[in-house]
Amino acid sequence: MSPTPFHLLWLLFAPLALGLLAWVRPPRHSGWVLLVALPLPLLALWLLLGLNDRPMTGQLALGPLTLHWRLDGLAALLWLLTQLLLLASALYAAGYVRTTTLGQRAYAWLWPLMGGLALGLGLIWIAADLLLLYAGLELMGLCAVGMMLLPGSVEALTAGLRYLLFALVGSLTWLLGVALLLGAWGRLDLAGMAGLAAVTQPDPVTQIAVALLASGLLLKAAIFPLHSWLAPVHGSAWTPVSAIHGALVVKASFFILLLLWRALLPEAIAGAWALGLLGSLAVLWGGIQAWRAVGLKQLVAWSTVGQLGYLMLAFPLLAGTSAAVAMMAWQATWLQLAGHALAKAAMFMAAGNLLLSTGAHRLEGLTGTSRRLPLSLMTFGLAAVTLMGLPPSAGFTAKWLWLQASLASGQWLWVVVLALGSLLSAIYVFRVLRCSFVEDAPEQAFRSLPLGMELIALVLALAAIGLGLAAGWPLSFLGPAGVS
Amino acid sequence: MSAASAMSAVLPLATLASSLLTAAVIFMLPEQAVRTRTALNLAAALIKLVLVIWMARGLVAGEVYAVEFPVVEGLSFVLQVDELGLTFAGLSSLLWLFTTIYAIGYLEDSPNRRRFFGFFSLCVASTLGISLAGNLFTLLIFYELLTLSTYPLVAHRGTPQALAAATVYLRYTLSAGLVLMIGMVALQVLAGDLRFGQRELLAALGPEARPWLIGLFWLLTLGFGVKAALVPLHGWLPRAMVAPAPVSALLHAVAVVKAGAFGIVRLVYDVYGIGFSASLGVLDGLVVIASVTIVYGSLRALAQQELKPRLAYSTVSQVSYIVLGIGLFGPLGTIAALAHLLHQGLMKVTLFFCAGNYAEELGIHRIDELDGVGRRMPLSSLAFTIGALGMIGMPPLVGFISKWMLGMGAVQAEMPWVIAVLVASTLLNAAYFLPILNRLWFRPGPAHGIGTWPAERAPSRLETSAWLLLPALATALLSLLAGMLAGLPFSPLQWATRVVEQTYLMP
Structure with a gap:
């Protein structure tokens, strides 16, 4: 049996259905969540294996509208990653509710929102036209905002509403860009537009439209200098929500941006360099802010800003470079994205465990954790290995490929950025680890945690590490660089 | 797949796994499981030694x-066993056994032993990976893993000094790792994924x-030079003295500085090739750097008032004998370098064990507190x-053989002034x-009956705990035997000669 569009529909809507079910009866035990939700990543894996290098494409006519979709190796990989991380986050949430005092209603609402988020992300991965992308983006954004508001505290509401405001502005610029493109090209499907873009010179309208789309997406992806909403949101959000948000939601916007750029302006070198420079600034600024951060969750959130910056190096290394360089940059980008998603989710969970157990919010409160919470600390360290790009993690292999691509194409600037970024990440990571070694700290009251919460994070961190050496397998599903 | 080829992949992986799995199991054991952990540590150290000896015989x-698999296109993870790699693997597994025994005795009843031994095992796994790595990419993986796994050991005590030393250590080693990575990637861009030996x-x-x-040669030497503690990149080593004595033994003799020196050995012999290095003119530079480091390290050692810092600066000086030997173009220089890689490990680990014994048993840290210790602790002092005496180069100890071969190598390489460096260094060693000893x-x-010891432990049947005494005696005996029986097969000198004959046969 090979995958059919029916399976895709199943994978799109099953999470939402499960979410609604859990809304009625919120799960209190990870075992149930695992039992019910495990088929979803398995289905995604089966889809990936069933593709056999032949992308599935199709369209859906809704009256005058025609929606295009397409499932290729990259989309299937990202979908698998999404399902895995959502499952991990759901498992963690079921343990989380037992160790903290969450509002019953708020906790119930977590589940349909998570289901909606899964649907939105799924749509984004398989969308092949701008309308479907818009639908996915909006659904994902609104569900994400809703999840951020769940704690109900003043900080959470302030940060969440600011996030909503930013997201709406991003959506408006996106819509404006879409309208311009529709007027200029008369169509919204990516494949068709890419075909036209390949044979015509980009006109100013296209450039302005793509600039509008890009700025909307940069805002949603928290790329420097449009990142200011990210750290406050994470400071107050629930741990499983932060994990999913830092790992997937911001990456989806980056994914769309890269897809559009490769389709519409593949040869716009100046623009690509501008995006690369923004990314470089993000790497440096995110690193410096994480270095200065007072709280553990803020540190992790700022590190996301820096790590997203690395991904932006894809633009200059893909635009107008040789096929070999583009291939390396292309592989490095998705490896970094997947590695960071796994590691960041693990890190948020490990940080959440440390905070839950010590009751502290500042780094200084972590003293003595190496004796009391060795597993969570170890997880934090393992996740940090990926973020620092040290071997044998996915971050390391990605960094190696980026360095190779930069040197081979003579774009020396990115070597400096990668080097500085690595050093900055080592500095902020070891600020945390260093605190845990202090021995003469006063004994604090440590709360014990369910083992499951620590193990989920550990598994994710180990996956990020293992991905570095086993990168060949997932990367074999990637097509050649660029849009196909 | 035939039995022989299956074995070919299994043995290197099993050697690596013997430490990696031990680390994982130790992290999972509870802190109180002292006996299980001790048994596991010793069993793993013995198994590893047996596996390495097995591979050496094979x-x-x-x-x-050999084992290899592609990580991404054009980049492979390669483990391959060659004579040079086994030199380092053999040294580290042998000294590993003694250091483990010593560490078990040294850390008796102290907190955080699970963390300590977990990272300790990870550290030797990395060392083994470095010695068996078959290309630069694989070498870098384990080289960085070594940095990460030694950090918790240096920071182990958690005091402000320990944390500060660990931070300095990281600053040096992580920056060096980055430099190495950039250099290795650049080399890959130039020449592709080259295996060691494709000179x-x-x-x-x-x-x-x-x-x-x-x-790129100098960039990579800069990267390796930090762990090899070449002047002026040596600043982390004396500071790391605050770590527990077994960790010092590890840093100075078994793993870390040796990893740096071994990296330079690989770079010169297996990546560039000694002949090509000579024609590029980079060897002379190495000789100069090594000579400066040898003399500077000895001078600084002379200025120290405490025992461990004096030993630390002595390491700075002695490890550069290896680099000096590499730089002397000719088989004798190479033999000297490889033999000293082994000799220095044996001698230095003995010295650190003894320094640790003095500190543990009598609370002695300063040199002027050592008066008359020979009577109280005769075996450790022996x-x-x-x-x-080995470090000074007194015949028939191993240090003499190193220095003799280096001198011969200098004559062969037509650099007689190096002999003056050796003489000066020997005089300083003696000084x-x-x-x-006096x-x-x-x-x-x-x-x-004159004065009191700074902090004497309750007297035991032996002069100190057997866990502490026996490893020191064993390594001292080995360094004695390695010198006296240098002509026998499998002695460090004969093995080094074999490496040179087998792999680097030169006109």
């Missing part, structure tokens, strides 16, 4: 051991690549004396070690 018999690839690149190759044996102290 290699001599002509077996091939002709770089030489075939043509004259326009030569400036790049020279630049071991210390053997190590110190900082002989006063210690205090140990000939000055009256608390053992003769």
